[in-house]
Amino acid sequence: MESDKLDSRKMAILNAIIRNYLETGEPVGSRTISKFTDLSLSSATIRNEMADLEELGYLVQPHTSAGRIPSDKGYRLYVDKMMEEKVEEVNNMKEVLDQKADRIENLLKKVAKLLAVNTNYASMITTPKYRSRKLKFIQLTNVDDEHLLAIIFLEGNIPKNKVIDADHRYEESVLLKLNIVLNSLLQDLDLEEINMSIIQKIKEQAGEDSALIGRVLDAIGEAIREEDNIEVYTSGATNILNYPELSGDDSAKKLLYTLEDKQELAELVDDRLLSETGEHTGSKGDIQVYIGNETPIDSMKNCSVVTATYEIEDGVYGKVGIIGPKRMDYDKVVGTLKTLMTQLDEIFKKK
């Protein structure tokens, strides 16, 4: 165990084993490797090397007389190596994405589906996370005798509608006045900045209609908080069932549940986690690979998760992820995500 560094032959063998295992999903034996690789070595020699690799922790033997399968550590090495050599691929997802995606949600759903279909794994994508939204402007309008509509425009051109209960019908002129008051005092403020002092000032200026102001402010708060809410869309969850090593016991059920529930998925996006585990991914660009136990989500301990960060505008980003078996085609997945990133970039820039 002189050094953890592998000589090139061990490297080649490990590589061959992993590649083979990715394809077949079966433990791979010495004979197979002896034939498959161009370095012409007998199975016996391979066996010796495999024993070494196992001792070093890169391989695992499910049971005594079975072949070897890669350990998490083995995958990790493979992935890191692969990332270094990775060349940009060009797929043609663009056409699909280019179709008018009226709302960002629809675009995201489409992206998730696209990824799932392309890779045959499960995929997830989150709505982008804004820091704290500022209010751009607000406008009150009559709906009927009992309701007002507040159109709340947030930073980033996000319109929100809120219906507000009213005790009576307001004159247009009154609404006009209120609109002016609200906008002049609240413009470009976020939730933190709207404090009691400002609220008092508004109520003062609103005069007899100050009762309404509280409800309007509630609506604003709700709108901002709503927009801060991160949603997660998933697709291709059922693809999981195509991989026997995942669908065997009831871990598949748990995994599917996680994907359906989405609650937990948000964790993958948590900033803390990103920086915490980010260190030991040898990733280039924005791509992160979590192998087996590296994922923060329990039900995914048998899986690998590859995530990428997309940026919709400066400082506003979301996460895309692909969830599959540990023996996923990392090469393809990383490639797909990379091209997706560039294409999303183009789409968002164009907007």
Add this chain to the structure above:
Amino acid sequence: MESDKLDSRKMAILNAIIRNYLETGEPVGSRTISKFTDLSLSSATIRNEMADLEELGYLVQPHTSAGRIPSDKGYRLYVDKMMEEKVEEVNNMKEVLDQKADRIENLLKKVAKLLAVNTNYASMITTPKYRSRKLKFIQLTNVDDEHLLAIIFLEGNIPKNKVIDADHRYEESVLLKLNIVLNSLLQDLDLEEINMSIIQKIKEQAGEDSALIGRVLDAIGEAIREEDNIEVYTSGATNILNYPELSGDDSAKKLLYTLEDKQELAELVDDRLLSETGEHTGSKGDIQVYIGNETPIDSMKNCSVVTATYEIEDGVYGKVGIIGPKRMDYDKVVGTLKTLMTQLDEIFKKK
């Protein structure tokens, strides 16, 4: 085979068999019934009756020396019978539903989840289908130098926002004029009623700003069409993995896929289908039961589906459904759906 009508003893036996099978999921034999029921008959007699029931098509024998399980026809009889006797139950879902559900989507999602959790089956719910939405009113507002915001209010108090490209900034007074023109001419019209004649009239009155009108009309069309889109929410899809008879082969995969994809689910809601198959459900109220092959969806041929129709306002309705194994607890499911219906009614009425 004199008559398809069953005497009361056969009825009781069939009933006992089905009840037992609902619980255990195992084929039930003559001995079991002989003990379970109060009509004290020997297993031999039961056997004779069972043979009859099988000949009549109400029971099925998986293999020669196994007990019997209900056929689709058997279930159908059971369900119809049950529906007649059904008494209203009162669950307490209301608390959950009463929590402020700001948007209808959120309410629907909550309902789906509630049903899934309560019944342990999968559930689905569609957004309500409006005939054709009428425009209630529209208002144009400046956003910035290049964009206008159109707030489009549809019948049923649905606000929609559309951002419209503008070549320049419009004066407030101009917008005011446009708003008045648009509203006076378009109010209470649906897509069909907005014809060329009206469009011409608007453009005429808009004068030099008529270029904008086209884009505004597009936005209106889009908004209406968007709202016509029926969405389907599902929940508890993974629950079906709890039932071995469904999760065995890869039919589970297909079923899960159907639930995830949702495309096909819309079929369940199709009016044509409702009236077509509706005839042979002996249902009271709005509840429909599809047993096995009665469902229009292929991947559900091994399942039963119970659907109900909820009405959000006059003539505007959506569908809720529960998908489970054929041996689902029809009693409970129907009860749950019924109370859900009354509680939704209350919620919508209150609004």
Add this chain to the structure above:
DNA sequence: GTTAGCACTCTATTTGTTCGAGTGCTAACA
């Protein structure tokens, strides 16, 4: 350092056997 050969291990698969639940039929009974 590499390889051939061999004994050994362990699993997956097959085959055979048994067990029991359940049936259908017949004959006896009320």
Add this chain to the structure above:
DNA sequence: TGTTAGCACTCGAACAAATAGAGTGCTAAC
């Protein structure tokens, strides 16, 4: 005539034993 006891029979589930084969580790020879 309807009900029941009894019996032979069927068939799948469960268990055990046998088999095959893939793979290993080790030793000895090259």
